[in-house]
Amino acid sequence: MPESRTTRTYRSELRTEQAATTRRRVLDAAAASFTEGGYSGVSLAEIGRRAGVSAETVKANGPKRDLLLGAFEQAFAGAEGDAQLADSTEGVRIAAIGDGDALLAAAAGFIAAANARTSLLWIEILSAAGADPVIAEALEALLARRMADYRATVELLIDRGIAPADIDIPGTAAALSFLWSPEGHQQLVLQSGWSMPRYTAWLCDAARRQLA
Incomplete structure (x- = not known):
């Protein structure tokens, strides 16, 4: 049959x-x-x-370079691919939070946990990008997506009243990208011994200072 x-x-x-x-x-x-x-x-x-x-x-x-990039994407966002975090399941959930303080806390918590999973892997990507132009190009695209995610985050915080309507969105997004970077987790948690609750609280406080 x-x-x-x-x-x-x-x-x-x-x-x-x-x-x-x-x-x-x-x-x-x-x-x-x-x-x-x-x-x-x-x-x-x-x-x-x-x-x-x-x-x-x-x-x-x-090949090996794809494993490195895919491993980072999966570890950071839960799935590999070039979609923005704002379009992920967790990103949509956070964006739906109506209270501004709760939204900022949820975003900081997500980034803190993601950085904890990937801060050392991120260093490997930066190092490999210096020797492999394909990884360097992928890194540039990844950074562009990250900046777009932070711009979207600032816009959400404006909408929730946490940031003033006339704030410099690109400049504030760049500051958040720096403050909430995987390198920060490595220096504060892995090297300086901060606890994750302290690190997460610092992410919130640092963001508030930029948004004020």
């Missing part, structure tokens, strides 16, 4: 889902491996061992 179209569709969808699950595992393993061993010092075989898959499977999800 010939295989039905429904059966073929189901099997195709199952394979797609399995492939997506494997890629998420590979990217999680890549993030951990690059953080611990550095981008240049980690092999595809090592990533495969950590992910529980073969080096060929890792290679099929590569």
